[in-house]
Amino acid sequence: HGVSASGISHQPFSVSVSVSFPQSLSSHYTKNRRCLINPSGSPGTLRWYQLSPQHWTKQHVLEWISYHVEENQFDASSLNMTCCSMDGSMLCQLTYDMLLALFGSLGHRLYQSLQELKAKPGETPLASSMEIEYVFIFFCTFKLTCFLRSGILLIPSSPESGGSDSDPEFHDAQSSLPTGRCLQMTTAFPISRSPRGTHLWEFIRDILIHPELNHGLMKWEDRKEGVFKFLKSEAVAQLWGQKKRNSSMTYEKLSRAMRYYYKRGILERVDGRRLVYKFGKNSSGWNQSQKL
DNA sequence: GCTGTCCGGAAGTGAAGT
DNA sequence: ACTTCACTTCCGGACAGC
Numbered sequence: 001h002g003v004s005a006s007g008i009s010h011q012p013f014s015v016s017v018s019v020s021f022p023q024s025l026s027s028h029y030t031k032n033r034r035c036l037i038n039p040s041g042s043p044g045t046l047r048w049y050q051l052s053p054q055h056w057t058k059q060h061v062l063e064w065i066s067y068h069v070e071e072n073q074f075d076a077s078s079l080n081m082t083c084c085s086m087d088g089s090m091l092c093q094l095t096y097d098m099l100l101a102l103f104g105s106l107g108h109r110l111y112q113s114l115q116e117l118k119a120k121p122g123e124t125p126l127a128s129s130m131e132i133e134y135v136f137i138f139f140c141t142f143k144l145t146c147f148l149r150s151g152i153l154l155i156p157s158s159p160e161s162g163g164s165d166s167d168p169e170f171h172d173a174q175s176s177l178p179t180g181r182c183l184q185m186t187t188a189f190p191i192s193r194s195p196r197g198t199h200l201w202e203f204i205r206d207i208l209i210h211p212e213l214n215h216g217l218m219k220w221e222d223r224k225e226g227v228f229k230f231l232k233s234e235a236v237a238q239l240w241g242q243k244k245r246n247s248s249m250t251y252e253k254l255s256r257a258m259r260y261y262y263k264r265g266i267l268e269r270v271d272g273r274r275l276v277y278k279f280g281k282n283s284s285g286w287n288q289s290q291k292l
Numbered sequence: 293g294c295t296g297t298c299c300g301g302a303a304g305t306g307a308a309g310t
Numbered sequence: 311a312c313t314t315c316a317c318t319t320c321c322g323g324a325c326a327g328c
Contacts, residue, residue, distance in 0.1 A: 199316075233297095246318080252297085257317055259299065274297060274326095 053117050056088025068109055092118065200257050201266050203240060204228075205279070205286045226279030226286055233275055 048060040056064070091114070099107035099114075207218055208228050217236050221227040230236055233251040241249025258277060261267035265282035279286050 244317085249318085253318060253320095255298070256300085256319080260317075262300095 051088075053088045053114055054092050056091065058087045061086050061088060061091050064113070065103075065110070068106060068113060198243065200240065200254070201261055201279075201283055202285070203243065204236075204258075204277075205283065207236065207239075209286060221276060224287075226283070227270060228277060228279075229273075230275040230277075 048056055048064045051060065053064075094102070096107070096111045099111045101107070103110055204218070207214055208220060217232045217239070218228055218230055221229050230251070233254075237249050237251040237254040240254055241247055258267060261280070261283075262269055265280040267283070268278040268280040270276045270278050
């Protein structure tokens with residue numbers, strides 16, 4: 001998979017966005033409800049950010065690691081998956097050095113996060129809102145895909161942790177493996193086919209609907225009407241390029257793709273205004289009153 | 293005139309679908 | 311293997327502001 005471990009610091013733009021958006025929730029989560037994380041979506045299941053690390057299950061630990069892999073653009077293929085059978089109480093006993101040994105350069109960030117979470121039990125590391133749940137689900141879904149594609153297996157080992165017996169792929173995957181073992185995936189695991197990649201308009205929409213992650217890249221001109229503006233057009237293009245692993249992406253190219261959306265009704269023209277676009281009737285998920 | 297942005301045609305690409 | 315999809319790349323032209 002080869003996500004850069006050095007993050008985005010080498011980019012020619014001083015973008016400080018800490019995450020790059022993966023599959024959108026609407027296209028991925030809703031179409032792919034068999035996602036490995038909590039596919040049943042049971043409302044009573046708490047997420048790692050809702051619990052003190054000491055109370056995390058093995059799955060919470062995996063989800064937390066996944067979150068930081070994505071956040072730090074870490075190359076997951078280099079990870080030792082000894083953590084597969086580690087729950088929160090075990091995790092909390094690890095020293096800084098142990099985390100470094102297990103996770104390499106990511107260990108430092110994980111240690112920091114752990115200390116913060118221990119100090120603020122029950123608080124979310126991001127914010128508390130329904131949107132965080134949204135972000136979390138789609139990050140985890142995407143991150144697991146990254147893990148799987150990178151050759152590392154993440155198999156929830158507890159019933160509450162996700163994966164459904166009614167899901168044949170998940171069941172096959174689970175039954176084909178010894179439990180409680182950390183495995184380097186080779187060919188034994190049937191990787192579920194992921195949907196098509198994130199669409200550009202979804203990528204744009206997801207930046208817009210998460211202002212806490214937006215960092216001034218774009219802004220709503222008129223949220224009700226779906227009108228938005230690029231503030232750092234080249235930076236957004238770079239992020240899009242990063243997501244598509246295309247270092248030569250420019251706003252010029254991105255905007256050409258945006259213009260193709262006019263015909264399809266995903267975007268509508270906003271005449272006379274530079275860097276301004278409007279979501280069309282065939283887009284979704286950007287309007288607060290809409291259900292995703 | 294130069295620059296930056298927008299526009300849309302045309303051809304190409306790679307992944308996913310059949 | 312072939313088709314479809316969603317862009318990506320390149321380009322010439324239009325237009326506005328300086």
